[in-house]
Amino acid sequence: MARYVFITGGVVSSLGKGLASAALGALLQARGFSVRLRKLDPYLNVDPGTMSPFEHGEVFVTDDGAETDLDLGHYERFTGVAARSTDSVSSGRIYSSVLEKERRGDYLGKTIQVIPHVTNEIKDFLRVGADEVDFMLCEIGGTVGDIEGLPFFEAIRQFGQEHPRGQCIFMHLTLLPWIAASGELKTKPTQHSVKELRSIGIAPDVLVCRSERTIPEKEREKLALFCNVRPDSVIAAYDLKSIYEAPLAYHREGLDQAVLDAFGISPAPRPNLRRWEDVADRIFNPEGEVRVAIVGKYTQLEDAYKSIAEALTHGGMANRVRVRIDWVDAEVFEREDPAPLLEPYHAILVPGGFGERGTEGKIKAVEFARTREIPYLGICLGMQMAVIETARNLAGLKTAGSQEFDHEAGEARYEPVIFHLSEWIKDNEKIARDVLDNKGGTMRLGTYTATLAEGSKAAEVYGGQSIEERHRHRYEVDIKYREMLETHGLKISGISPDGRLPEIVEVEGHPWFIGVQFHPELKSKPFAPHPLFASFIRAARDVSRLV
Template identity: 50%
Template structure:
């Protein structure tokens, strides 16, 4: 495509400046299967390599995307016509269960060894044992836990992608599959919680902006709190949790965020004081990584295991400290603050199995082998609910009957 030409020219020049011994070109290419002939076709790959060579780029490794294995004869054919060493023509066959199988498949093809040899790097063979264990936890879980993600973009597959992956990481830590139940917050406003929340073991409210679906989210939070379903609120989800507690535990009627209702009598979520007179709000977000001090004895402190940590933010509205004492008296616990104590970062409801709201976005720091602590513990709490429902305690009286 014409759009890619500047990038191709840039990497050609980069390779020229740094020298062939310091640059490696890996070409990911499609090997399509033609059903009528029941064979794989190499022509698209041959043509793409020819075009690359015309502008001065010679691939060192061919990573051949295909839906079935590539035999040695085809690898030799690609090697001959694409001027690539036979051992550097690798199969990148579609995986069947999870994208996390791909590093194992590429390692089996020897890509790590070939890269090290071509760049003349020293090192020991790659140990994939921890990754193999993670993949096994994903593809062979010991059980399933159902977690509802209640947002307003639920119908879009990639809208909450980082959250879905963080939940998967958290589930793997407990050898559980996380079945994500996508619920549109506006649907909650129409149908209520009872039907939509049936069989749910945990509730997550992700971040977002705007008024649409807010009341549905608040209803779900109340349902989770009153029915002791683990709850995790992120950014706007934390703000909705604060509003829910203000309305139903602190008896602050019509409490709200000034983002949702500027005329609310109880603005428990509002702009920072120094921002209230700003008319042009561009560039006024609290954006990026900020440190947070954790209160000992809280679920957040237990999850992180350290007194201070750092997470990424993207928000403008904050917990209103004018209501801090009243909300704490009503049962809300401030579990984390900015280092100076002025900004509330984490709220919890102590007399609940797991009810945590955070002003930041912890999903961005989750990794397959290092699940984000709050996601790990949230899924763990949901797993305990699922196990309790699966193996309910039987009373002696029931046994006698």
């Protein structure tokens, strides 16, 4: 049976609970324990799949096709443990499940209430897979005191009471604000946050204090005294130059030891931190720099492309170069010539997205990369833009476009080289979708296999001819245009096993030009960079040395 660590937050949001959880998972692994991380989100959406990137940041997709919070990306990147659909739940999903059971009559006519029915559903979720790992780390979204989060706090309180002493502990992350006028770090917000937590029956065992200044010993002692925790369980969390410094930083502060002490695990296995020392060395001791332009639609919020930014960093680590990323609004190129803006860059990436806005600018960025022989990586919509650019500018099909844009406009304006995918095969079963279906959970989601053409750039990058990658899309390149595209130099080098769905395209004779229908960034890790990103940054590094 797993030991449980429940991670909560207080004072303000966005303090880094997800990062702290991921770093703790990595440290427990370094001591020889197996871990799994979970996220419980209080919002009423069933999942973030239909939420705007401006609202919630990117949607992270698991192998089994769940659309989840971006924190699951942190969990995977730090631990290497592939997330599952059972590792993410929202209030919306919990309430939906309860109401479905009520409609079926599962509750035998009882009055349905938050306690016990909603809290029991949350506890059932927490128990899934408990016999598979040594530690289950469960992060509660939001902050203590949020009205929508109360069922989750009550559920974990009950869960802790129902299990033997020493099987569940609580870790609380708070802010110690610096007041410049008085020149002091203030502990009172943390004291009030812990007071709020204790008022609902949860006493923290470990207190993690986010601070931009060194926490004096007397302030740690005050926190320990008034928050009723051991002094060595008050852990400082300082601002870092890189998130990948977090495991080492938290270890120096004693987080993993404090957690093991709270469980009474003694003597604790010594940690092996060589993996993270190597990661830090590659981050802080680069041997060069490359500049990459991400030409996208949601560039005002970097979290919208969080996994892409991290995967580019991993690619830099693989090549011992620092990757400088600039976010470029694709709509700018609909008004201006892209050349002056893009000429300083060593590589160009066009990420995924939904809708027509900004697509003409992305197509111009693709053309610039192709004609100037600048390394180009197109992901999902970025691959589709490469197909449309070839169809228009090389094959002469000036009306080439996507059914997605026609559907959005309510009229047929384009030759649909990109079409709405109405059916496909998943695990030997046919899945059918209509363009008018509900939006949530109806895309081609999760891991699918692709076959790579022998002798292609893609096969060289992957080192083989069969790959598995994660997808999240509704629209596909129409295979009937294959001959037209390949005649004009855009080769389909990766395809679904049934030969119907193009998965990878590449420009023959170009130094490095690849578009992929899937999302390779979701599987990249600092200690195991994705081969596409490692190769892409290697090509950018070669360009930088020629300039």
